Structures are given as C-alpha cells and as structure tokens.
Amino acid sequence: MPSLTLAPSHHPLAAYIERLESxxxxxxxxxxxxxxxxxxxxxxxVVLDAYSHNLIYIAEHQFLVLFPFFKYFNGQVSWxxxxxxxxxxxxxxxxxxxxxxxxxxxxxxxLDIYLDSPEFKASVAKMLTAKLKHNPLIQGLNxxxxxxxxxxxxxxxxxxxxxxxxxxxxDIFLSLSDRYDEGEIQSIxxxxxxxxxxxxxxxxxPISYYVQVEGQTYPILPSEAGLTxxxxxxVPYVEAVFFRGTPFMGTVSxxxxxxxxxxxxxxxTYGALYADPLPIGGAGIPPTLLMQDMRHxxxxxxxxxxxxxxRQEEDLLVQIxxxxxxxxxxxxxxxxxxxxxYPLDSQGLAERQANRAYLEKWMDRFLTSRxxxxxxx
Numbered sequence: 001m002p003s004l005t006l007a008p009s010h011h012p013l014a015a016y017i018e019r020l021e022s023x024x025x026x027x028x029x030x031x032x033x034x035x036x037x038x039x040x041x042x043x044x045x046v047v048l049d050a051y052s053h054n055l056i057y058i059a060e061h062q063f064l065v066l067f068p069f070f071k072y073f074n075g076q077v078s079w080x081x082x083x084x085x086x087x088x089x090x091x092x093x094x095x096x097x098x099x100x101x102x103x104x105x106x107x108x109x110x111l112d113i114y115l116d117s118p119e120f121k122a123s124v125a126k127m128l129t130a131k132l133k134h135n136p137l138i139q140g141l142n143x144x145x146x147x148x149x150x151x152x153x154x155x156x157x158x159x160x161x162x163x164x165x166x167x168x169x170x171d172i173f174l175s176l177s178d179r180y181d182e183g184e185i186q187s188i189x190x191x192x193x194x195x196x197x198x199x200x201x202x203x204x205x206p207i208s209y210y211v212q213v214e215g216q217t218y219p220i221l222p223s224e225a226g227l228t229x230x231x232x233x234x235v236p237y238v239e240a241v242f243f244r245g246t247p248f249m250g251t252v253s254x255x256x257x258x259x260x261x262x263x264x265x266x267x268x269t270y271g272a273l274y275a276d277p278l279p280i281g282g283a284g285i286p287p288t289l290l291m292q293d294m295r296h297x298x299x300x301x302x303x304x305x306x307x308x309x310x311r312q313e314e315d316l317l318v319q320i321x322x323x324x325x326x327x328x329x330x331x332x333x334x335x336x337x338x339x340x341x342y343p344l345d346s347q348g349l350a351e352r353q354a355n356r357a358y359l360e361k362w363m364d365r366f367l368t369s370r371x372x373x374x375x376x377x
Contacts (some may be wrong), residue, residue: 003270005349006352006353006356009356009359009360010140011363012367013366013367013371016363016371017356017359020050020336020337020344021203021344021345021352021359022191022353023344024189024276025188025189025192025328025329025333026330026366026371027326027329027330027375028188029188030188032305033188034180034186034187034191036302036304036305036323036327037191037327038176038177038191038296039177039299039302039305039323040298040320040323040326040327041173041176041177041191041327042173042174042292043174043179043294043295043297043298043299043302043348044324045169045170045171045172045173045176046168046170046174047293048170049167049174050093050293051091051095051096052163053163054071054072054074054091054093054159054163055076055096055100055159055163056159056163057074059157059159059163059209059211060160060211060212061075062154063152063156064131064152066138066155069360071093071197072085072093072276074091077191092289092290092292095286096162098246098286098289099162099237099240099241100159101246102244102245103158103161103162103236103240103241104154104236105240105265106236106239106240106268107200107236108239108240109235109236110226110231110232111157111158111207111232111236112192112236113228114227115154119225120154120220123218123219123220124149124150124220125150126212126218127153127211127220128149129219130213130214131213146219150373156209156211156220157209157220157258160220160221161207161209161221161227161232161371162233162237163227164229165233165234166239170196171198172194172195172198175198176195177299188330190374191330192330192333192334193334194254195330195331195334196334196337196338199234199338202230203228203229204228205225205229206223206227206229207229208222208223208225209221210222230338238331238332238335242271242272242273242331242332243271243273243274244265244270244271245270245272246268246270246287247261247268247270248270248279248284248285249284250282250285251284252285269368272287272325272328272371273325273328273332273366273369273370275287275321275325276370277318277321277322277325278318278373280317280318280320280321281318285342287321288317290324291317291320291324292317294320294324295316295317295320296341298320306319308351310375322374325370326374329371329374336359336362340355340358340359341354341358342355343357
C-alpha cells in the first residue's frame with residue numbers, strides 16, 4: 001500500500017516549504033516584523049498612489065508627445081511647481097518609469113501578446129491617422145519609421161496598465177494600515193491574508209486603455225481584449241520587478257566580454273527580492289528613488305524604530321530598503337498562495353504532491369535571494 005503521508009522535502013529551502021504548508025509566510029512572524037511591514041507598506045501605499053496617478057496621466061494626456069517636458073506635473077504646470085521640481089522637492093516619478101520599462105522589456109503574458117496582435121496595430125493605425133492629420137512633419141517621420149510611433153503606444157499601454165495595477169495595490173496597502181490601527185492585523189499571516197484577499201477581490205478587474213483625439217475615443221487596450229488585473233498586470237509585475245529587474249549602472253559591467261550580466265533575461269536576478277540594500281543611496285541605483293520617496297511618508301511608529309538603531313538615521317535608506325524587502329516577501333507569499341494549484345492547507349495526497357512540486361519550483365528561484373537575510377534581522 002502506498003503511504004498516505006507526504007515525505008519531507010529535500011530541497012535546500014525545505015524549511016520554507018514547510019512554513020508555507022503550515023499556513024505561515026516566507027517572512028517569520030514577530031512583532032518587530034509586523035510593525036516594519038505594515039509601516040513600510042503604509043508609506044509605499046502613499047507613494048504608489050502618486051505613481052499611479054502620474055502613469056495614468058502620462059498614458060492619457062502625454063501619448064505621442066515626443067518631448068514631454070512636463071509629464072511629471074499631472075497637468076498642473078506653474079512657476080511654483082517648476083521651482084519645486086528643479087529643487088527636487090517632489091515625488092521621484094522616474095522610478096515608476098523604471099518599473100514600467102522593466103515590465104515592457106521582459107514582457108510575457110497576454111498583455112505582451114496583445115500588443116503584437118493585428119488588432120492592436122489596426123487600432124493604433126486608425127488613431128495615428130487622426131492624430132497626425134495636421135502634422136506633416138510627424139507624418140513623414142511615421143512613413144520613414146513605421147514602427148516608431150506604434151512602439152511608443154506599446155509603451156503607453158504599459159504606462160496605463162502599471163498605473164491601474166498600482167492603483168489597486170495602493171488601496172490594499174493603505175487599507176492594511178487602517179486595519180492595523182484598528183487592531184485587526186496582528187501577525188504576518190494576517191498581513192499576507194489581507195493582501196491575498198485584495199488580490200483575489202480584484203483578480204478579474206478589467207485592464208483597458210483608451211485615448212482621446214479631437215473628441216473621438218480610440219481603443220488601445222479595449223475591454224474586448226479580456227485583459228485583467230491579476231494575470232495580465234500582477235503576475236508580469238512580480239516576474240519583472242520582484243525577480244528579474246535590470247542590472248544597475250555602476251554595479252556591474254555592461255561589457256559583453258566581462259560576462260557579468262547573464263545572456264538570458266530569464267536568468268536575471270536584479271529584482272527587489274535579490275537586491276543588496278547597502279548600495280541604496282548610490283548614484284544610478286533606481287530603488288534609491290523609491291526609498292527617498294518613502295522616507296517622507298513613514299509613520300511615526302516606524303520612524304522611531306529606525307531612530308533607535310545603531311546608526312539612527314545615518315543609514316535610513318538602507319533600513320527602509322530592508323523593511324521593504326520584508327514586505328515584498330509577504331506580497332510574494334500572497335502571490336504564491338493565490339497561484340497555487342490547490343489550497344496550501346489541502347489534505348488530499350495528490351493535491352499536496354502537486355503543491356509540493358509547485359512550491360519547490362518557487363524555492364529554486366529563492367536560492368540566491370535575500371530570503372535568509374530578511375529572516376535573520
């Protein structure tokens with residue numbers, strides 16, 4: 001008779017598989033971790049709200065503006081805004097664009113497929129005819145380089161899609177903070193469940209993108225394409241930003257003969273789950289911009305924890321990055337649970353075996369991540 005019990009995993013990260021199977025998270029449960037994760041996600045939610053609004057504004061109002069000098073102003077250009085911008089007293093929307101470009105470059109999924117479809121090309125061609133009819137110079141550019149403007153619209157589609165994704169995530173993170181303040185969130189599993197519930201609630205939320213040209217609406221990502229929040233934005237985002245990312249200038253050589261960058265994009269490990277927090281603050285490190293933004297919105301209880309550390313605020317961005325990585329492993333846990341072939345607490349042997357194989361594939365990707373480090377802190 002075959003055994004009805006599932007043998008222990010022999011994976012190097014088997015302890016984390018057991019943790020997930022028992023209802024825990026990748027990040028260990030402790031009062032300190034709960035405070036850090038909730039606090040940093042509150043700050044992140046405020047920043048994502050700003051990022052989301054700007055990405056959607058760019059997609060809807062700055063498309064095919066070849067020199068978009070004022071794209072970060074959300075349509076509110078004034079001398080006061082210009083001075084704040086030049087003084088760098090503003091949100092670093094450049095980081096939002098970095099994430100958008102990472103998603104576009106790595107591609108994958110139905111959104112990427114649709115952007116190469118005949119339907120997309122036909123919609124864009126119709127919109128371009130209307131957009132360029134009074135601009136002979138750009139008409140000539142379009143004839144010389146027929147893929148240039150459609151590629152710009154592919155990028156605009158990613159602006160819009162990422163903005164819509166972050167709109168949902170900002171609400172999830174801010175409501176998490178509200179529930180924590182009310183005493184409803186008390187553990188790391190509580191945090192993971194809150195995020196998972198939010199992902200499930202909006203899983204089928206449609207992702208669409210329309211533009212206006214002289215009062216006429218043109219579909220770029222029409223509702224009929226069937227694109228949805230979870231599979232067409234959340235999953236590609238996790239793949240592109242949490243795992244793969246892009247190599248940071250100044251930290252590795254871009255010389256092909258140096259072989260410091262993998263030849264295959266699928267082997268990239270420059271995402272948020274792998275990044276070393278120590279370079280945060282260095283020139284050319286995109287996450288520095290995000291940490292700079294979040295430092296302005298830290299809740300008092302989290303700021304006090306950082307002030308009580310060994311270096312107090314001298315390495316504030318590094319401390320923020322470490323807390324942020326902890327929070328991203330919680331978000332990843334929610335994604336793992338949500339995408340599992342069966343509920344992770346299933347008791348059926350066949351279902352547990354399928355889940356075990358699924359979890360071991362995830363653990364393969366965590367071997368060189370910061371998973372062990374965040375659990376030592």
